[in-house]
Amino acid sequence: MSEQVPAQWGNFYLKDVSFVNLMMRRIYNVLIVANPYDAFMLEDDGRVEEKIYNEYMELGLRYPPTFTQVSTTEEASRILNSVDIDLVICMPGNADNDAFDVARAVKAEFPDIHCVVLTPFSHGITKRIQHEDLSIFDYVFCWLGNTNLILSIIKLMEDKMNIDNDIREVGVQMILLVEDSIRFYSSILPNLYSYILTQSQNFATEALTRHDASLRQRGRPKVVLARTYEEAWEIYQRYKDNCLGVISDVRFPINNVKEKERTATEGNIPVIEKDPEAGLKLLRAIRQEDEYLPLIIESSESDNREKAEAEGFRFVDKNSKKMSVDLRHLLEEHMGFGDFIFRNPKTREEVMRIRSLKDLQDNIFTIPRDSMLYHISRNHVSRWLSARAIFPVSSFLKGITWHKLQDVDMHRQIIFDAIVAYRKMRNVGVVAVFDRHKFDRYAHFARIGDGSLGGKGRGLAFLDNVIKRRPDFNRFPNAKVQIPKTVVLCTDVFDSFMEQNNLYHIALSDASDEEILHAFLRAQLPDEYIGDFFTFFEATRSPIAVRSSSLLEDSHYQPFAGIYSTYMIPYLEDKYEMLRMLACAIKAVYASVYYRDSKAYMTATSNVIDQEKMAVILQQVVGKEYGDHFYPNISGVLRSLNYYPIGEEKAEEGIASLALGLGKYIVDGGQTLRVCPFHPHQILQMSEMEIALRETQTQFYALDMKRISEDFKVDDGFNILKLRVKDAEVDGSLQYIASTYSPEDNAIYNGLYDGGRKVISFCGVLQQDVFPLPELLQMAMNYGAEAMRRPVEIEFAANLNSDRTGELYLLQIRPIVDSKQMLDEDLTEIPDEQCLLRSHNSLGHGVSDDVQDVVYIKTDSSFTASNNPAIADEIERINRKFLDTDKNYVLIGPGRWGSSDPWLGIPVKWSHISAARVIVEEGLEHYRVDPSQGTHFFQNLTSFGVGYFTVNPYKEDGFYQRSVLDALPAVEETKWVRHVRFPKPLSIMMDGKKQEGVVLLPSVSHTETDV
Structure with missing residues (x-):
């Protein structure tokens, strides 16, 4: 386009219409x-x-x-x-x-x-x-x-009965039939309705779901029958803004009824006189008001053809044996029914046939100029869209006539932009049925199969709907909020894959994870999906994340967060190689349902493994390509409850963990930046230079774009690179998210400067308002929690551009399930001597009094973090015994539980400690690690009502009586771990709002009686 679209037509907002009330x-x-x-x-x-x-x-x-x-x-x-x-x-x-x-x-x-x-x-x-x-x-x-x-x-x-309401609701169209001959309208109406109802089936293909297709048929044009001039004129005046066309006889009554005195057996009966040119008079009057409206004369008097065509009206001969065919052709040609046929205005030959909205979008710039001019100057595009019930676009384009904008190329651009805006708007909040003929770069969220979307799939669909219902998400001109382009393989695809490949036998056996994976990789996915996958590749043109979405995952009451695998595959020009990797990734995700950790988790949650069903999410990976690396500028996890509020922060204001690179870094317990969206200027980690240099991110994860592996592994991170922040500096991805440490000044300055270490502070978005991330996170948290009616955790990622624009992608929402038990007392009033443990920085809420066992790490002078991997193995073995006996325990150990870095704490997975009721991070004088939160690990803790206590006796921040445990006889003791059992249950009490937690010792009387 050589010129810019005028502002009054270049910026528009299309509001979706609902067919449900028609x-x-x-x-x-x-x-x-x-x-x-x-x-x-x-x-x-x-x-x-x-x-x-x-x-x-x-x-x-x-x-x-x-x-x-x-x-x-x-x-x-x-x-x-x-x-x-x-x-x-x-x-x-x-x-x-x-x-x-x-x-x-x-x-x-x-x-x-x-x-x-x-x-x-x-x-x-x-x-x-x-x-x-x-x-x-x-x-x-x-x-x-x-x-x-x-x-x-x-x-x-x-x-x-419905025309008034349906026009008012969405602007349905009307066809006015003017005919007083009972015999003729009894003949024409069945033909007319047959054609209109068939047309409604055809335009229902524009729908995204089967239910939507059924509802869209309610938007078909209405037929209104008038039998006199006055009745026809009154109907036209009432509905003229929604009139698709008029079909009129020539001879019918006008000026009401003229009476002749006539004697009949019934008495004086009014005899109706007909005006031989009533139809011509009516259409002339209508043409005065609307120069574009299709007007059709139908008559049995052949000399009326000449009169009609002389005034530019179309003519149908009632005497013709193919009258219904002739009328149908006129409806197709002039009222927008059927395919849109672009014609050569001189020869009337077909130059292009458009069958769908996407078809028009794809071809609008290739239609010959003279044909384009012919059709837009007669408002044919708007009418065709009206006939297909695409009312928002047709209404918008109807106002842009040739008189107002005499520029063919501008009309092309406006039509294209309007269709794109409409398709984007229609896609948001809707899980469409995948159609490879419709899914393109403007498509959004679709499903393959008829089964369930699974937990994550439901969460994504829910998030998408929240975004759609809250247009203020996109009120910032430099920020776009959305979910990534997504296709879900529903659970029925999983069922048929398992059955057709006879995989249940090995899946439910005691085979190793590697054996199970190998069996699944040898199995075949149905060939019918190959075309769909190729279409998805072309639409996304980016790396694809293959994520698990099981029935139980991220459900309201049993979130299975982070249990199953998520693989990422790079975008490749070789589509068949990309297809091979995608198929392997899907089968590997399916296999992860039956891995050893998954089965242990199912046992811990009292679920049956063979009842689990797996949907798979194929999702555009958020990020940008930097040479051989692919990652976003920002990944994060947002929680609407903050169990570690500091300063002016409140528990209900939530907390976000931000990191550079892929979100797996956060899930794995890496070092993130902790920020409350309501207090983006108050960041503890940036409060002192020494803390900033010690406790901010130094590494990040990126997808290896060159790792094209033949051998998929049980470890879903096999092609994820762990890079240093220095690598991101070379990539040029740190703009607006890093500060620079100057060794000369011994100070940290916001922004990027030559030399000096780069500190991941997100200063541009948190302090300098480059991108409205804090405001958007506030909205996401508040709207998400309000819609879900409970506290939520939201995963997100963002891309920032050099021009200060950006995109925020919401990746997942899941509930934080809090115990409903009420605390009747102030925990701070309980005397220390009654407590085995006290924490002023606890995670969790509720009361529990059925735990007698404590498993703790022996943190004497011989303790060293180098033994942490071996300690993790011992904990896993002991945990399995608790699972077998359906009992729980209190777990106490130094550092950060679940960290992927063994120097920061015991590197256990959730399934290794899934029977613990309270987990305690013990700080030592010589081993200090700050508490962590916001990962899948913590999601599982809160979901199952597990307490997470931080105790730092060396700085008088809570305490625990290690001597009491040492005095008890050991149920089991190893070099590093000790398991003891109290004669009576401990009482565990947690106040989630005040972050106070205690584990009370059994009463003395209980102990004495037991002895």
Whole structure:
């Protein structure tokens, strides 16, 4: 585009429409009054109810009506007095045709009920109708035994009942049919509705889910029938802003009814005179108001063709045997039905055919200029979108006429931008059914399969919906908030993979993790997904994370966080090699359900392993490519409860852990920057230079873009690089997130400067307002917790750009499950001598009094961190014994439990200590490690109500009576670990708001009695 789109059309907001409140008034129950012969014809030969039901099902329509048949007025009255009937259809009675008499009797007793008369047509009937007052009936139709007419009658009545609401709700369109010939409109309506309902099935393909497709059909154009000039004009004036087109006869009544005195058996009957040019007059008046509206004349008088075409109206000959085909072609050509056919304006030849919204988006810039000009100058694009129920875009484009903007290229750009904005808006908050013909760079979240999304998948869908319902997430012009592009392989794909490859035998055996993985990697995924995977590669064009999403993972009550594997694969130009790696990653995630740690975890949570189902999330990895490395500028975990508030922070203001690089670094217990989103300027780790240099991030994780391994490993981090901050400095990824230490000045300065060590302080986003991360995290935390009705933990990642713009991706949300037990006393009032342990910095909330065992690390003078890996093995073995006996214990040890760095603490996984009820980090005079939080490890602690105490006796921050434990006989004792058992249960009490926790000794009387 050579010129910029004018501001009034370049910046727009499309609001989504909901189809759920359309067509709310329905015809559910129909009473047919017919003589026995016609009743027999309907029931046995016509099978009207079966045919109508089948017609509804074929057209994808819901709520087919039920039919009740009677033969007399008396039977009709009895039914109408006992059943809610929505519509009465009166059919021919005896030889004298008393359908009108029956209908009058019904209306006399039930004046508010909808009533339609069906009558066969003959010379005598036509003559009689001329003298009938038909105004008390809704409609009179010509009956030739065609059950399609019944469907059309029902749809016509429902359209009339719903049009006001449906236009007001979303702007549905109307087709106005002006025709007073009963015989003709009885013929044209079934054809018209058949075509419209088929069209609604076609445009339902624009939907993202099956349910949405069903709802979208409610947005089809309505048909309104008018039988006089005045009625037609009144309808047009009321709905002209939503009129798709007008189909009109030529000869019909105008200026109300002219009366002639006439003697008849019934008395003085008004005789209706018809104006031979009423239709032409009507369409001329409409053309004065709308120069673009398609106007069609239909007439049996052939000389009207010349008159119609002379005024630019389209013409259909009623006498033609292919009249319905001719009308259908005009609807396709001028009212936006069917495919959009771009034509050469001179030759009328087809130059391009557009079948869908995405098709239009993909081809808008390649349509020949003269064809584009022809169609946009006649508003055809807006009309085509209206006919397909894409109302937000059609309404927007309708206002941009050729008169207002005479620039073809600008029109192309505006149409393209509007479609992209609409598709993005439609995708947010919706889990679409994956369609390789629709999924592209503007698609968002889709599912393959009909099973469950699993825990993480549900969490992502929930997050996406929260973002959609809170537009202020995107109120900052330099920040975009979204979830990454995602496709979920649902649990039914897992089920069929397991069964078709006969994997349950080895999966449920005692085979090693490596043997299980090897068996899964040898198995085959169905070939039918290859095309879908290639489409996803092309749409994302980035590395892909293959994440577990089991049924139990991240559920409200049993979060299985971090138990199963997550693999990442690089983006490769060789799509078949990328496909091979993706397939391996999916199968490796499936295998992780049956690894030893997973089975131990299932046992600890009283779940059955063979009931677990695994969905797999394929997700765009957030980050940027730096040579052979790929990682985001910021990863983080946000928790809406802060169990370690400092300074002005409050527990309910939450806490975030920020890190450079992939989020696995945080999950693994790496050194992160701790910040409360409500107090971004108060960061303990940056408060003193010595602390900043000692306690900020020095390493980070990145995906190795060149590691194309043939051999997937049980360790899902086999292709994750552990790099130093110096490497990130070389990559140029530290802008806005690092400060510089100057050894000359012995000071730390915000920002990047030559020389000096770089300190990961996130100063640009936390102190200098380069990117509104604190505000966005506040929103994410508050909206997420409000929507979930409980405290939450949210994983996120962000990319920052040099122009101070950026994208925040919310990756996962899960509940923090707190115990509901109430504390009746102030824990600080309990005397020290009654306590085995006291912590002023505890994580967890609630009361427990069923634990008698304590397992503790012997931290005498011989303790050294070099033994921590061996200690972890001993703890795992002891923990297994507790699992076998379904008992719990208090675990006490030095440093940070679960750290991936053995020098910082005991490097256990959650499954190694899953039977612990309280875990204590003991600080030693010669071994000081600050407490950690915000990882999957802590998510599991809080989810199961496990307490996490920090005790630092050397600085009078809590205490524990080691001598009491040493005095008890050992149940088991090794070189580094001791297990003791009290004769009576300990009482564990935790106050999560005040971060106070105590473990009370059994009462003396209990102990004495036991002795």
